[in-house]
Amino acid sequence: MTSDEQNPTIFLIPGHWLGAWAWDDVAEHLRAAGHRAIALTLPGLDPEDAQRSSRTLDDQADAIERALAEDAPTGDRSAVIVAHSGANAPVSMVLDRHPESVRRVIWVDSGPIASGSVFAPDAPADLDELPLPDFEDLGAQASLDGLGPDDLERFRRRAVPEPGPVLRQAVALTDDERRDVPTTLVCCSITSGQIQELAAAGHPMFAEVASLTHADFVDLPTGHWPMWSRPADLAQVVASAALVQ
Known part of the structure; x- marks a missing residue:
């Protein structure tokens, strides 16, 4: 077993509104255990970027591709990608472009999306950006279980x-x-059993799961942001999955 196979680089890709x-x-726990962990801020999510509201999914996918290429220029399947929530769109695009470069993809309360998917098909054409909703509205869309006042404040x-695009x-x-x-x-706010039932039924959010050749399911009960509610446990799940052949 090569050193890359023993210790693949783990790329951590955050979902909407996050850097x-x-x-x-999670990265701290992974590094303390001897893993190489690189967290990315996708284009459009850098508050210092004056053009961030014009960034696209292509920009985000390109940024992930560059990070993979810089880590392993030969594209030798030494990378593990961990994608949370809305990161599923650009990560699905990267898997489509370079399936040979990724050793494993780990979806955190998320999953692969189908071609033609649009996150907000009803969003107005003139919407420049979508701020984080108030927590009452957000909690109606995604579970806030496990998050304390400090987590919510941060x-x-x-x-x-x-970004609107x-x-x-x-x-x-x-x-x-x-x-x-x-x-x-990694199933957090919805169980693995529920996801597999929805996938089998052809639910639009999970239909792609049914088409996967090699899929493992891990239940980690908590809310939609386990990197804050259960970081040590999530790091352990990621580390274990990253080494599975």
């Missing part, structure tokens, strides 16, 4: 509005080999 900072606790303070862009996928990339689904 690399969202993974701080979330509100550090959240960056999601990211919300409106349809994902175009063409390479079925993306479905052959070994996959782990």
